[in-house]
Amino acid sequence: MAKEFISDKKEQEIAQKKEYSLFGTFLSVLMLALFLILSWFGVYYLFIQRL
Amino acid sequence: MHLHRLEKVWLLIGIGTLVMFLTIVGISAFAQGHHPPSDLTTLDPQKVDTTEPFNQPGLKKIGDNEYELVIVSQAFAFMPNDIKIPEGAKVHIIVTSKDVVHGLEIVGTNVNMMVTPGHVNSLTHTFHKPGSYLIICNEYCGTGHQMMSTKIEVTKA
Incomplete structure (x- = not known):
């Protein structure tokens, strides 16, 4: 039991060092x-139209 | 601290956007003089009726197709309530409140301001298209808030 626990922990450490995609x-x-950018331009277009 | 390459990319995009936003706001405010529609003038909200120019609300001609529109708002109406403006007129709207916080929005235009008692707010708008423009209060001001509206008629010159 105790050995299994240790190996689990080691595996976890290895997994953490791996670069995730x-x-x-x-x-x-x-x-x-x-x-966000499209909504900003939308609001700006509305503002210009209503000048 | 270790950062993933893509994390660095989107952090850069985020920071870049923030810098761009602050630059645009900064230039617009400090170089072009844009500001919220408060002209920093204050008055006693209990003496609106005797304070210039609110003692005579209405439209006044101040130049070549240029007008000053003085509006007093109170629960639940705008004074005056029958406004006729010629097409293409440049209108300086000056407004204050006699009681609580109101809103002044001319539907379909960029005119939209908060009207606070004790303060004078102003905005300039040019009415290019003739027609009927609805003015509404867009800040909840009491039980009659939904009835608080008036109209501007923009007539053909």
Whole structure:
């Protein structure tokens, strides 16, 4: 039991050192950025139209 | 601290956006003089009726197709309530409140301001298109808030 616990911990450490792929997260962040930028331009367009 | 390469990229995008936003706001405020629609003038809200120019609310011609529109707001009406403006007129809107916080929005235009008692707020708008413009109060001001509105008629020159 005790040995298994130790090996689990070692595996956890190895997994933490591994670089995760964050490509999906990055893409989601970019999609959110695109949404924000488009809404800003939308509001700006509305402002210009109503001048 | 270790950061993933993509984390660095989106942190840079975030910081860049913030810097861009502050630069635009800074230039707009300090170089171009944009500010909220408060002209920093104060008055006694209990003496609105005897204080210039609110003792005579209404439209006054001040130049070539340039007007000053003085509005007094109180629960639950805007004074005056029958405003006629010629097409293409540049109108300086000056407003104050006699009682509580009101809002002044001319629907479909960029005119939208908070009207606070004791303060004078102003905005300038040019009415390019003739037609009927609705003015509404957009700050909840009491039980009759939904009835607080008036109209501006922009007539063909």
